[in-house]
Amino acid sequence: GVIHAGLYYPPGTLKAKLCLEGRDALYQFCERHGVQHRRTGKLVIASDTSQAPELEAIAANARVNGARAEMLSAAGIAARQPGARAAIALWSPDTGIVDASQLVIALAAQASEAGAVLLPATPLRGVSRNADRFVIDTAREQIRASVIVNAGGLYADDVSKLCGGETFTIWPCRGDYAEVTKRAAAGLTVPLYPLPDPSGHGLGVHLTPTTGGTVLLGPTMKYQESKSDYESERPPLEFFLEAAKLLMPTLKLEDLRDGGSGIRAKLHPPEERFADFMIRRDAQQAGLIHAAGIDSPGLTSCLAIGKMVAEII
Numbered sequence: 001g002v003i004h005a006g007l008y009y010p011p012g013t014l015k016a017k018l019c020l021e022g023r024d025a026l027y028q029f030c031e032r033h034g035v036q037h038r039r040t041g042k043l044v045i046a047s048d049t050s051q052a053p054e055l056e057a058i059a060a061n062a063r064v065n066g067a068r069a070e071m072l073s074a075a076g077i078a079a080r081q082p083g084a085r086a087a088i089a090l091w092s093p094d095t096g097i098v099d100a101s102q103l104v105i106a107l108a109a110q111a112s113e114a115g116a117v118l119l120p121a122t123p124l125r126g127v128s129r130n131a132d133r134f135v136i137d138t139a140r141e142q143i144r145a146s147v148i149v150n151a152g153g154l155y156a157d158d159v160s161k162l163c164g165g166e167t168f169t170i171w172p173c174r175g176d177y178a179e180v181t182k183r184a185a186a187g188l189t190v191p192l193y194p195l196p197d198p199s200g201h202g203l204g205v206h207l208t209p210t211t212g213g214t215v216l217l218g219p220t221m222k223y224q225e226s227k228s229d230y231e232s233e234r235p236p237l238e239f240f241l242e243a244a245k246l247l248m249p250t251l252k253l254e255d256l257r258d259g260g261s262g263i264r265a266k267l268h269p270p271e272e273r274f275a276d277f278m279i280r281r282d283a284q285q286a287g288l289i290h291a292a293g294i295d296s297p298g299l300t301s302c303l304a305i306g307k308m309v310a311e312i313i
Helices: 016-033 050-064 072-080 100-113 153-162 237-245 298-312
Strands: 040-044 070-072 088-092 096-098 126-129 133-138 142-145 148-150 169-178 206-209 217-218 257-265 280-282 288-290
Touching: 016 096, 016 100, 016 298, 040 072, 050 070, 050 088, 070 072, 072 088, 096 100, 100 298, 126 153, 133 148, 148 153, 153 257, 153 288, 169 237, 217 237, 217 257, 217 298, 237 257, 280 298, 288 298
Parallel strands: 148 288
Antiparallel strands: 040 088, 070 088, 126 133, 133 142, 169 217, 169 257, 206 217, 280 288
């Protein structure tokens, strides 16, 4: 549910460009369609001043991307989020939060009003070609199409294969969350992030207030083989507490509850640090367009991604 400002992504990449475009479009969309959201700002926290060069590097990268970022002292941190533990921090004024469920519902309504037909619970069984058309075979019916947009998330590689498209791999990377009880989270209004994970695979376990009033702690980061396993080998709450205390030392074990899980659709294996979004025509099937590997900042970028896909079509 975070609207990212565009701090971290390598300049010139689709993730950097579409994050900024999507961020601004998303704030406007949410305002126009009554989707719950809030421009909260965000603190990226360093536990001691020796980490200042890492924060400054993020700030410099953000400015190249066109995102605002400023360094704060302990006094500036306390003014924005009492109780946060930090010697210095980076302040991102354009980060926000959004109710992702409301957003999806609003987007679905807009699509329907524009003439789209939504077919939930309709698995794809196969795709063939008939002259200049794809024939999409589902458990319910066959659909003829001149263009297919493969936005298959964790299954985008399987969809490409079914369509006769090029071969690539989606790597499932799971993230588990804990929730902070409302009593313990009462004063937390600003997302609190540590420095990004050294692996480059995630932004570290962080505290995020939601539009619904709860506070999430996470996500963790674990590559796995299964695209559907959201439960096995969940980290204990003690793990989350250790991470949380680096951000808010007042939290205790009894302040935490098990939360949900999600699986990122990554285009790079664990030994690599970064892969950009794949938004382009397939190299083998001219009528197939991929919107694949849409991990973070995919939610923030969603409207910009849609625009880019429409332009390709």
